[in-house]
Amino acid sequence: MPIIPFSVGDRLELKKPHPCGGRLFAVLRTGSDVRIRCILCGREVAVPRLKLEKSIKKVLSEEPETK
Ligand SMILES: [Zn+2]
Numbered sequence: 001m002p003i004i005p006f007s008v009g010d011r012l013e014l015k016k017p018h019p020c021g022g023r024l025f026a027v028l029r030t031g032s033d034v035r036i037r038c039i040l041c042g043r044e045v046a047v048p049r050l051k052l053e054k055s056i057k058k059v060l061s062e063e064p065e066t067k
Helices: 049-055
Strands: 011-014 024-029 033-038 044-048 056-060
Touching (some): 033 049
Antiparallel strands (some): 011 024, 011 056
16 A cells, blocks of 8 residues: 655545545644644544545645646
8 A cells, every 4th residue: 555645734635524524634743643624614633644544535735846
């Protein structure tokens, strides 16, 4: 399984939506637990990094680079 790189400030689109219906989360802090905030309702959650990586659908970088 590939390691998904993301860092503070990135936004993550998760496969499983938050109870409020939002799928986009902002990364607030990384580590063995990653703190993310639901962009739609503003609630913060901490998720173990491994578990989070499995549920990431897409990483949206804050500053997209030209590829
Ligand atoms: Zn939410």
